[in-house]
Amino acid sequence: MQIDVSRFRAAFYVEAAEHLEHMEAALLQLEDAPRDMELLNTIFRAAHSIKGASTTFGIEEVGKFTHVLETLLERMRDGVLQANSELIELLLTSVDVITGLLANAKDGAPLPENLAIVFGELQRINGAETATTAESMATPLPRQEENVPLRRYRVTLNPSREFYRFGQEPLLLLRELQDLGRVVELKVDASKLPCLDELHPEDCYLSWTLDIESGQEGQAFHDVFMFLDAGSKYSVDVCEAALTPADQEATTASGPSGVDAAHVEQPANALPASPTG
Structure with a gap:
């Protein structure tokens, strides 16, 4: 029996598009409620789902990008970073980048022109060890792991x-x-x-x-x-x-x-x- 794997990959693209819609909607709401944990959880789960599924289907560029994005979102959930307008704008741009990466994997569309810039900015914030290195993008908060x-x-x-x-x-x-x-x-x-x-x-x-x-x-x-x-x-x-x-x-x-x-x-x-x- 020959299995048509393309059907499952097509289902992945549909699911991924829905996750991106949820991410964008939650990010827009986050502008008015930057400490809303439920919104952060929604955004994180969507990114995590896309990362896991893209890895399963061998779509490496999407997996790598969403892994870095997920790390940043985890720091926000832990209270290390607080959402502000600049950080939310970066996250919304990241949603656009993922959309472009999926289009590249699905239809051979060109890679997003700002892929390297956005990826580097996410890495920069994730690698910051002090508040000053990322102060242009986020405000540090006390860690909340003990709670x-x-x-x-x-x-x-x-x-x-x-x-x-x-x-x-x-x-x-x-x-x-x-x-x-x-x-x-x-x-x-x-x-x-x-x-x-x-x-x-x-x-x-x-x-x-x-x-x-x-x-x-x-x-x-x-x-x-x-x-x-x-x-x-x-x-x-x-x-x-x-x-x-x-x-x-x-x-x-x-x-x-x-x-x-x-x-x-x-x-x-x-x-x-x-x-x-």
């Missing part, structure tokens, strides 16, 4: 047998999950692995379970899997209640106390099922 509640998530990935034939790579997804927090435990289920003489090199037989400690919302984990083929499945559980670092120290002293949450198992049906014949 970020952490949860322990259990994430499972059960790829379909045809996983590799859809042009997907589990290692890339595992790395995306690793970026969301600290991997406490990783288990590989090889129970479906056949005898050597029955093994097909293009089939996927393994599944994975990860325990991840993270300050991210659960939606960030779901976004990692948004481009899985329809036959694959994943699940995201909250294994422990949200704790601040201070709460965690107290919990460590008195013993663990976890709170079970509803189990959410998702068929990966963001894309159409594979054709037959």
Whole structure:
């Protein structure tokens, strides 16, 4: 059976365009509410989703650019940088650059003329060690990491047998999950692995379970899997209640106390099922 990977790449471009629309709308709102964490989370999740999916499809220029953009957005969420008019303008320009990079990858359109300038400006701000090096673009705020509640998530990935034939790579997804927090435990289920003489090199037989400690919302984990083929499945559980670092120290002293949450198992049906014949 021959899989038409172009269908899935086309779906990626549609999803990416929607993410860019959400980013632009949230950035325009951010001008009036520069400390609104929900707006920042919306912008970050959109950039993160584009980065992960573009990496999966081998669109390296988009992946590299959005990685640098995501780093800057993470600093804003951490409170290191505060949005102002100049920084928001740079982020809006970055949305235009990503749009141009996607057009280049999809239709062979010319690369954005300001790609190097915008990319360099994002890198400059990310590499700044003092307030003065980036004062023209952003205002420093006290870090807020001590106030970020952490949860322990259990994430499972059960790829379909045809996983590799859809042009997907589990290692890339595992790395995306690793970026969301600290991997406490990783288990590989090889129970479906056949005898050597029955093994097909293009089939996927393994599944994975990860325990991840993270300050991210659960939606960030779901976004990692948004481009899985329809036959694959994943699940995201909250294994422990949200704790601040201070709460965690107290919990460590008195013993663990976890709170079970509803189990959410998702068929990966963001894309159409594979054709037959």
